[in-house]
Amino acid sequence: MKKSSLFVAIALGLLAAVPPATARDRAAVEQLEVRARPITNFRIGRDDKQFGPFEFVGGLEMTSSGRDFGALSSFRFLSPGGDFVGVADTGFWFFGVVTRDADRRPTGIDRFTMQQMVDAGGNPIGEKWLVDAEGLDVTDDVATVGFERNHRIARFRIDRDDMKAPFHELDFVVPKVELRRNKGFETVARAPAEGKLRGSLIVVSERSIDKQGNVFAAILEGPGKGVFTIRRQDNFDITDGAFLPDGDLLLLERRFTMADGVAMRLRRIKGDTIAKGQIADGPVLMSADMGYQIDNMEAMDVWRRDDGALMVSLMSDDNHSMLQRNLYLEFRLHED
DSSP states (O other): OOOOHHHHHHHTTTOOOOOOOOGGGSOSSEEEOOEEEEEOOSBTTOOOOEETTEEEEEEEEEEOSOTTOOOEEEEEESSTTSEEEEEETTTEEEEEEEEEOTTSOEEEEEEEEEEEOBOTTSOBOOOGGGOEEEEEEEETTEEEEEEETTTEEEEEEOOTTOOOOOSEEEOOOSOGGGSOTTSOEEEEEEOOTTSTTTTOEEEEEEEEEOTTSOEEEEEOSSTTOEEEEEOOOTTOEEEEEEEOTTSOEEEEEEEEETTTEEEEEEEEEOGGGOSTTOEEOOOEEEEEOTTBSOOSEEEEEEEEOTTSOEEEEEEEOOTTOTTSOEEEEEEEEOOO
């Protein structure tokens, strides 16, 4: 999602956001230099490395002089911990690679490019409400993107040098009338092929809720196709998610209050509660507030490191504001 205009005004102290460049003054693909400041401690002023089952590996604060850089809403690795593709809620694709040191810690972002989403005629789409991209799944060479405002789930062929219009739109199953204008699909994730959901694609909204206050979600494929909900807790909104190898769904959630500022947490939804007509639920594994190196955490992926470690990577969305940051954070999820 993106926060409502009121949310942004409060969070950013009524600071006007920096607008992205218009379609006519940019090349089709922008090559951007991303400067990265290492983050060595997740908890500010402390050397703690362990946060529940998560071990902090390292992070980056990312900046660039490119006007379109930022608003990073979702991403997926194309190679484990290396090349990645993502979507910005301003209607851009982004590609890059995480560089690492000899100890596998992230050191920077290389080969970073952005390109604007286009219509069937290849024309850049400048109206944000049409391309408010929030969720992303990558399977083989196909990217499946969740959009809010103009709610839809669309599929694209991945081509780093020439992303074209979608070739297919999916039935997103959730009744459109139930999707709130700026609280639509934030998570697009594919279940493990060997699990109960048999590799089905699922979508989860940010804060489109039913009469009981639970969050609308859906299984889009297979014999289990249908609507389910996720129990909403403590006024946190869902901003992304990815399946774990055992079939549980790891959700990234965010909350903002005037009293406490921004908070984030990671929550494990039990895979056996994800089913048509059911209310899915699960425990919080880690929480962090403004005493930690967080911002508007929007994007997440789960991947295996070359030594077998299960890794969780997060990115934040700066809303093109000078008061917010684009962060990359990396954790090892201990499975014992």
